[in-house]
Amino acid sequence: xxxxxxxxxxxxxxxxxxxxxxxxxxxxxxxxxxxxxxxxxxxxxxxxxxxxxxxxxxxxxxxxxxxxxxxxxxxxxxxxxxxxxxxxxxxxxxxxxxxxxxxxxxxxxxxxxxxxxxxxxxxxxxxxxxxxxxxxxxxxxxxxxxxxxxxxxxxxxxxxxxxxxxxxxxxxxxxxxxxxxxxxxxxxxxxxxxxxxxxxxxxxxxxxxxxxxxxxxxxxxxxxxxxxxxxxxxxxxxxxxxxxxxxxxxxxxxxxxxxxxxxxxxxxxxxxxxxxxxxxxxxxxxxxxxxxxxxxxxxxxxxxx
Numbered sequence: 001x002x003x004x005x006x007x008x009x010x011x012x013x014x015x016x017x018x019x020x021x022x023x024x025x026x027x028x029x030x031x032x033x034x035x036x037x038x039x040x041x042x043x044x045x046x047x048x049x050x051x052x053x054x055x056x057x058x059x060x061x062x063x064x065x066x067x068x069x070x071x072x073x074x075x076x077x078x079x080x081x082x083x084x085x086x087x088x089x090x091x092x093x094x095x096x097x098x099x100x101x102x103x104x105x106x107x108x109x110x111x112x113x114x115x116x117x118x119x120x121x122x123x124x125x126x127x128x129x130x131x132x133x134x135x136x137x138x139x140x141x142x143x144x145x146x147x148x149x150x151x152x153x154x155x156x157x158x159x160x161x162x163x164x165x166x167x168x169x170x171x172x173x174x175x176x177x178x179x180x181x182x183x184x185x186x187x188x189x190x191x192x193x194x195x196x197x198x199x200x201x202x203x204x205x206x207x208x209x210x211x212x213x214x215x216x217x218x219x220x221x222x223x224x225x226x227x228x229x230x231x232x233x234x235x236x237x238x239x240x241x242x243x244x245x246x247x248x249x250x251x252x253x254x255x256x257x258x259x260x261x262x263x264x265x266x267x268x269x270x271x272x273x274x275x276x277x278x279x280x281x282x283x284x285x286x287x288x289x290x291x292x293x294x295x296x297x298x299x300x301x302x303x304x305x
Contacts, residue, residue: 005293012289019281020071024064027270067274076275081267086275089260094279096166096256100248101241103172104179105234112184113230116191117218123196131192135185143244147178147251164253175252182244183237190233194226201225235291239284 034051051057055066070077076086119131154174155163162171195218245258253259257276264272 008289008292012285015285016282019285020068020278021064023274023277023281024067027274071275071278076278077271079264079269079272081264081269082272086271089272090257090275090279093255093257093260096254097242097245097249097258099166100172100175100179100245100254100256101238103176104241105183105238107176107180108183108187108237109234111180112187113191113223115184116188117195117223119188119192120195120199121218128192131188135188138181139185141181143178143182144247144251146181147175147248150174150177151252166254171252171254175248175254178248178251179241179244183234183241186233187230187237190229191226194229195223198223198226231294232288232291235287235294236284239280239287242283243280 034047034056055063058066067077074087076090078084079086079089082089115131115134119128122128151163151174154161161174162168163174165171199218242257245254245256246261247258248254249256249258250262257280261273261276263269264276
């Protein structure tokens with residue numbers, strides 16, 4: 001198990017370093033940062049002053065290793081626009097994004113797991129086809145469009161839920177549902193395929209021969225084995241939700257890390273953009289590593305893979 005963890009951890013570190021490098025380089029290839037910071041009306045003297053003040057006149061490789069050394073210590077520099085430490089900005093906004101992602105994942109699991117099990121039990125029936133249709137619609141529906149529709153119906157016309165902000169707990173419901181719709185199709189399909197494979201196994205026939213109840217067979221024996229790939233995809237989907245929160249937080253005006261990224265991009269605040277990309281990527285990598293470890297605990301055969 002230790003060897004399995006070390007292999008996965010080494011891969012995770014390599015991926016994190018790759019993302020860190022790309023986050024730095026992409027802001028440099030987009031143009032002259034000094035001109036972007038100074039604005040369109042700045043003079044040549046203003047641009048040169050900014051270039052010297054922020055160290056942009058140094059070679060790119062020097063800037064990279066300087067940023068790398070500070071980033072691994074949690075120091076992402078200072079925001080050009082907010083005039084505050086980038087780490088402080090992200091720490092203040094992260095609880096909103098994490099809560100939104102967990103709400104979205106919870107809604108997705110509550111909906112997709114029963115649908116997947118139901119489709120597997122009724123394989124080939126109209127129920128199975130209806131579940132497949134729901135999954136297809138959820139896969140094709142743009143999240144920003146669904147968010148606007150929910151805001152109009154439940155926020156403006158029915159006035160049941162708030163359409164912006166998270167001053168109260170119900171402010172997470174609508175954006176959480178929108179986030180969940182992006183994960184429901186894959187979770188439903190994976191649950192369905194895993195349950196179909198499990199229900200056709202020999203140990204399920206043995207459980208039926210013992211006279212166990214249908215519910216016990218489905219939950220204790222069938223879903224327990226079918227849940228192994230669901231664990232991986234759930235962790236991956238949570239990472240996608242945290243990264244996709246940029247759109248949802250902008251639509252619902254939630255002041256999380258996603259909204260911070262949108263603000264920073266619109267104001268050319270590149271230290272914040274780099275840090276947000278890196279932090280969200282590290283969270284995603286960490287969730288993937290956690291999913292691998294959980295799968296290895298559930299299925300010992302994976303430890304030697």
